[in-house]
Amino acid sequence: MNGRQRVATALEHREPDRVPLDLGGSSVTGMHVWAVYRLRQALALDPPGTPVKVIRPYLMLGEVAPDLAEALGIDVVRLTTPSTMFGYRAEEWVEWTTFHGTPVLVPRAFNTDPEPNGDLLQYPGGDKSLPPSGRMPAGGWYFDAIIRQEPIDDAHLDPDDNLEEFGPISDADLAYLGREAARLYDSTGRALMGKFPGTGFGDIAAVPAPWLPHPRGIRDVAEWYMSTVTRREYVYEVFDRQAEIALANLERIYPVVGDRVSVAYLTGTDFGAQRGPFLSPQTYRELYQPFHRRLNDWIHAHTAWKTFMHTCGSVVALIEDFIDAGFDILNPVQCSAAGMDPVTLKERYGERIVFWGGGVDTQRTLPFGTPEEVRYEVRERIRALAPGGGYVFNPIHNVQPGTPVENLLAMFEALREYGRYPIRLG
Secondary structure (H helix, E strand, O other): OHHHHHHHHHHOOOOEEEOEEEOOOOOOEEEEHHHHHHHHOOOOOOOOOOOOEEEEEEEEEEEEEOOHHHOOOOOOOOOOOOOOEOOOEOOEEEEOOOOOEEEEEEEEOOOOOOOOOOEEEEEEHHOOOOOEEEEEOOOOOOOOOOOOOOOOOOOOOOHHHHHOOOOOHHHHHHHHHHHHOOOHHHHOOOEEEEEEEOOOOOOOOOOOOOOOOOOOOOOHHHHHHEEEEEEHHHHHHEEEEHHHHHHHHHHHHHHHHHEEEEEEEEEEEOOOOOOOOOOHHHHHHHHHHHHHHHHHHHHHHHHEEEEEEOOOOOOOOHHHHHOOOOOOEEEOOOOOOOOHHHEEEHHHHOOOOOHHHHHHHHHHHHHHHHHHHHHHHHHHHHHHHHHOOOOOEEOOOOOOOOHHHHHEEEEEEHHHHOOOOOOOOO
């Protein structure tokens, strides 16, 4: 099988030749540029000092280039517009060195000049005449959004204030998606995961809108979470109108990408903490599920895509509702969180939803364990989640900087050894 066939078989809850692998197919299934560089060096793909592209500056994710994908046997490739969380496009690459000495390529609009205190700031659209919207502390690994919350006047709060970023997709981006879908489909043999504008409701990473010059509305993270209770009608109206925009975009996107896309990444809104969900099932059903269902229903009626949701933490109390909302895929399957035992998840839900992730713990085992511990955990997760299909391997969220390259190699070696069907359970 090629990667596209392998993923398609798994998504149909059947067993392919081996467990499919995703690394880099989305912004939540990737790898920090620090780790990408060191993995490429360990695999002798580059001479020392060869820079790696930072394709997602906000998270500092590194490019999983075709040669790395081939070397690791990756089965998924990302399809999205070249826009970044800071509003400039990932293009016109220039060299830079991170605080920790990794040689990288960043988009030309990426600010590489630190402040006097050593912090690195980013600006909406790369425009330094505007207030900064992102900060990497001196010696840091990632950017934090700078909250630019204007005073809220509830008497004049308008849902349009929180809809500015959800406009119609541009003709240029539409043409880009069409070209990229055709190129990736014809040249890679991998499953395309499409990330399209406006489909995530209440994604807290997007609430501060670091790409907007002067964001209006509710843009403070804490204020937004409180508003889902204190301004419920306002948030509902924002979601309702956002759904209309998202559906209009999908109606334009599908004709240009077609069923070259295998998976549609719809939402990255986190609903779980370590010990349980941080909203009740009733709140999910009232505030989020109607809009998730609206998008899922349209996609399933008009396309062959499978729909992907990302939500960290303990969400076992919500999985039935996710299935009822029409989602096909759950990521990252945070097995270390309360109630997220992989054996139990597979027994209860494995015939009705695909588990995408869960392969190894990126909080403890992968960064701090031994290669032997990594191999053991990968083996046990495959044995729990892979039988019968319905499973795509990925670590639990993005691979973090500082992860020993020996552990990364052990992860991929264990997947190759234990991920062949039929899965050895003894």
